[in-house]
Amino acid sequence: xxxxRSTWNAWTSHSCCARWxxxxxxxxxxxxxxxxxxxxxxxxxxxxxxxxxxTCVTMPGTGTISTDLLSGEIPAQGGMRFAGANHKLDVTNLxxxxxxxTTSADVSVDGGPATNVDFLHYTLDPTKYSVTPTTVxxxxxxxxxxxxxxxxxxxxxxxxxxxxxxxxxxxSGEAKFTKPSLPSVS
Numbered sequence: 001x002x003x004x005r006s007t008w009n010a011w012t013s014h015s016c017c018a019r020w021x022x023x024x025x026x027x028x029x030x031x032x033x034x035x036x037x038x039x040x041x042x043x044x045x046x047x048x049x050x051x052x053x054x055t056c057v058t059m060p061g062t063g064t065i066s067t068d069l070l071s072g073e074i075p076a077q078g079g080m081r082f083a084g085a086n087h088k089l090d091v092t093n094l095x096x097x098x099x100x101x102t103t104s105a106d107v108s109v110d111g112g113p114a115t116n117v118d119f120l121h122y123t124l125d126p127t128k129y130s131v132t133p134t135t136v137x138x139x140x141x142x143x144x145x146x147x148x149x150x151x152x153x154x155x156x157x158x159x160x161x162x163x164x165x166x167x168x169x170x171x172s173g174e175a176k177f178t179k180p181s182l183p184s185v186s
Contacts, residue, residue: 043083048092050078065098065175067131069124072098074175079105082156089156091119103143107152117148120168137174142167 046057063074079092092114093106101122106114120143128141145153145160145168153160162168 043081045081045083046078047081047090048078050076050080059094061096063096065136065177067136067177069129069131069136070099074098082153085157087156089152090114091152094119102146105149107149109152109156115152117152118146119149119152120144121146121165122171133177135174135176138172140170140172143169143171 044052044055044057046052046059050057050059052058057078057080059076059078059080061074061076063072065072065074074096076094076096079090079094082089082091087110090108090111091105092108093104093116095104096102097104101124102118103120103122104116105119106116107119108114122141122143125141127139129136129138144165145162147164149168150160150162150164
């Protein structure tokens with residue numbers, strides 16, 4: 001007999017953070033340094049309501065997530081801008097697809113038309129998250145760049161900070177579950 005999953009509304013708090021994990025300078029043919037922020041990259045900033053604190057861009061969002069973390073979707077508010085070497089890459093409309101462990105996004109190079117791509121993938125490591133009846137919290141966990149994400153960086157800067165399948169960000173955050181509203185009966 002299949003078990004029923006309850007899907008609740010989820011609100012991701014301000015503690016949700018995508019932390020840049022590489023030093024990289026566009027035009028330097030993908031020179032990589034293992035630790036630190038993005039100072040050599042040029043800039044990495046939150047846009048459209050996302051905030052930046054050092055190497056952390058915070059993007060709140062409201063969506064749905066099942067309490068067993070097997071389904072749901074959370075669109076993030078705001079986006080990110082990577083800039084350097086007289087070019088920019090805007091990443092907006094990020095949408096976490098819980099069931100497939102993917103994040104899609106619209107990418108735009110130098111103000112051109114945006115293209116929706118499969119941008120990041122992740123796995124759920126049970127040691128990196130905890131679920132209570134009211135919240136789900138994550139410790140920093142890797143978000144890995146996809147091939148289309150790598151292509152967006154390469155188009156903008158002639159190189160990518162990491163190869164496809166490698167960690168681009170560390171993600172941490174918290175979602176608070178709220179009971180779904182029931183329709184009123186008159």
